[in-house]
Amino acid sequence: MVREGYPAASVEEYLDLVPPDQGAALRVVRDRLVAVVPDAEQVISYQVPTIRYRGAGLVALSVAKEHCSLHLMSPPLARSLAGTLTEGRLSGATLHFDAATPLSEATVRLVATRRMAEVDARLDH
Template sequence: MVREGYPATTVEEYLDAVPPAQGAALRVVRDRLLEVVPGAEQVISYQVPTIRYRGKGLVALSVARAHCSLHLMSPPLARSLDGLLSEGTLSGATLQFDAGSPLSAETVRLIAERRMAEVDARLA
């Protein structure tokens, strides 16, 4: 799905183009992801910042008018997290959060570790 609104060729361009509060929140979440994902790559995919792990899309970040989003890129993971997370709101395979409350390091770690396990299993 191609998203409209913030065309960019790099993650930094995207984060600079979105409204400042949302860009700051996405930077916090992105930096937390980079701390826990070994060898993480940052790319633009489907016009949004995407973190790749072992060459595969792990999660993506984006903004909407009223919230920020962490796209889990895994409906099974989203279903397994339903009721476990104390922050954000799951909508399908997307965790929506307010720009004023970026996702905690614990939540980011939980999601990243579970997504990496899925990628590792697929590549094994």
């Protein structure tokens, strides 16, 4: 998941370095994630902003030339969401979206709650 072009020491620095429209879209999605994920940690991991939950990577954000990405970090979750999402485009375990249309609160909540359930199941057993 290493991305080139925007090496940053913090999430805010990354969001400041990317093109402004993409940075704005990622901020919207990041803020929606932080609102849903209890005690969310924001770190740079593999050179991209990552939301950690209970010390584990939950999801990550990045930009590419033509889109923004929400990395689900879970192929099983991506498979379970295939055909059910009303926005974005799944490619492997990554949900691509346009900067002009950041992912909705409902989609962010769906992804985050399902990923948190996966992390909880792994850590609680």
